[in-house]
Amino acid sequence: MTQPLLTLSGISKSFPGVRALHDVSLELYPGQVTALIGENGAGKSTLVKILTGIYQPDEGSITVKGEAVSLPTAHAAFGRGITAIHQETVLFDELTVAENVFLGHAPRTRFGLIDWGRMRAEAASLLQSMGAGIDPDVKLKELGIAKKHLVGLARALSIDADIVIMDEPTAALSQKEIEDLYVLVELLKQDGKAILFISHKFDEIYRIADRFTVFRDGEMVGKGMIAETAQDAIVRMMVGRSVDHIYPKTQAQIGETVLTVEGLSHPTEFADISFELKRGEILGFYGLVGAGRTEVMQALFGITRPSAGRITVEGREVAPKSAADAIEAGIVYVPEERGRQGVVIGLPIFQNVSLPSLRRTSGNGVLRLAEEFRLARTYTERLDLRASSLSQDVGTLSGGNQQKVVIAKWLATNPRVIILDEPTKGIDIGSKAAVHAFMSELVGQGLCVIMVSSELPEVMGMSDRIVVMREGRIAGIFDNKGLDPVTLVETAAGIRSQAA
């Protein structure tokens, strides 16, 4: 059996309040593709950052070609022949293809100047060998996303990397482009490179990977040969855990239908979305990143304009053309991008809370600060906000407390439907539990909640029913009673296509 080109052993990494990786190991073999599989938050990105010298592990060792190494900087990782192609590859739009390929390691002339002729020629021959007909002299911005990926690959090859990390390389590609990428991966394998391939899509893992390693909650829970392992065994490794007692889900009284969505469509983002939401219900929206869940929610909230479909709230048809319209109709949205879309940093807490409710706190359009403070106090204290005063800039709060301000803002509008988009992403465990507990309380009071989440345990732990979206369409709607998590993962990944 061949020796691994790269070995990680006993790697641990913690961040304040979060244990990202615990005692994980990984081997990459020359001429083979190893798939790294895991749910969001399993620690895959942290591992990639350790391999590329961006993070330093707290414990553990890294061995490259039998030699123990440390990777204190990105440059050091580069020097050890490790290169990564990310989901959003870091390339430069205003530079030419050749410049992008050789940025930082351009061939030099005797005088130490960049040898432009050789650089262009080498870039051209490299792209040629990859079967990519790209002119090395065009600016990168003139290329489509797929060709940009190829340039990123060419860059990876140009440094003569032995270890290539591909982090969800097909996420933004069309089927044809993905096929081209597979051909390239084959070329890399023949060249003896060791490839770490991160993907959520099982069809491609089974198509190109030789080995797999599964992470769950920052731990390595399984590894093996793809050819010898069935898909559902891998899925089980990914999700295998009991979630019931971590989540404070209480069964609320399910009432009449509050929100009906019928045939909601958008020219590019989603099509034919239909579902119902009942009083007292938490409806989970699960799917891979890019499945169109956020776009559907933002259409319900009046931010994106759907091209077809009907939205009904408590029997009244609504067609929100702005967030203001949606709020009026009783639909509110807690966005995933909290700092950009959720809170107005620079304004104090109480003004953030009162912003959508100004009409109620004011008299004839004139502010009444006492009313605003009262409104803000009522809802922020209910959510157990940790702040020194309500006049504090919301930007000085932690992520979890900012999230509480956003939720307080919406509760103050007395909504019918609350949409939470990745509500606990990037917040500490304590605040996470508070948000979950609060969701249970909300539905207990007769509200209804849509929760978009890519975290399987959260979806399984909090939802009454779960809508799975895939490539802009609903791939299935499931009742959460006795639901096998494997079914969800397989539906989201397109292995299984069936409705409950």
Next chain:
Amino acid sequence: MTDTTNTPHRHIPDRLDNPVKSAVFSWETLLVLVGVAIFTANAFASPYFLNEWSLSDLTFNFTEKAVIALAMALLIISGEIDLSVAAIIALASTLMGMAVQWGVPTPGLVAIGIGVGLACGAFNGFLVTGLKLPSIVVTIGTMSLFRGLSYAILGDQAYGGYPADFSWLGQGYVWWVISFELVFFIAAAIVFWFVLHRTNFGRRIFAIGNNALAAQFSGVRVARIKFVLFCLTGLMSGIAAVMLTARLGSTRPSIAQGWELEVITMVVLGGVSILGGAGSILGVVLAALIMGLVTFGLGLLNVPGIVMSIFIGGLLISVIALPILYRMWKERRQ
């Protein structure tokens, strides 16, 4: 699981800082001190300064610009800017002059001046909010467009012959040495102060200036408010055009040349963040007074116009830098 409805809540106070203390350590206090210093310096520099008519004349140095600065302050707080205000004056004044030749009486002239201002502002507002173009580019364009129209109509001619009662709007006194322009400015300042600091509309302007996207996601109709602010700035420019034309008694296409910079200097000197999101009307009023004092003082000392231009440029740069230095100082103090 904790039940968040029944447990006693941790109390969060409304505010911790002492409002008196924060008022003392404010930008406005600094402006008052600077104003007093320049006033004193003027009084020592010229024996003619401390005289009620001198002081009254002084106000004409800033009232027309300051009227625009009030609206510009709201626009800049919302994160936009209008560089076309002086060109709006030129176009409004030209069209008023044209109307005089047709025998339009004073009320009609005022309506034309204000109407042209409003229309120009609405045009800017449409280009920025309707077509989603950046306001700095749009208003550089309309700056050239509006003044260009004025030149096309007038060439090297001038309009004159404004009726006597029209002149009162720029030259008249309401009582003693208190001019109509000054009274109008004070009244407008009170209205703008109220709108910006005491109404929902004003609060939404601050929200937009701090984070327009989050404001939109909080149900603020961002485009509509920005459009209104452009209209308001155009309207105030139209009013300034009426007052300036009435004061000068004639219209040339070069009227109010370079005023956009002085207006913006006033706004920024008044403590309005050029990045949007912060500022006060009191600050802008104080800044207007200071600019009036400085220009008048330099005039008393017979300082030539070129030096004034250099002074305005230097002032604009330093007032953009000063708030940043002041903030750094304040942060270090905490």
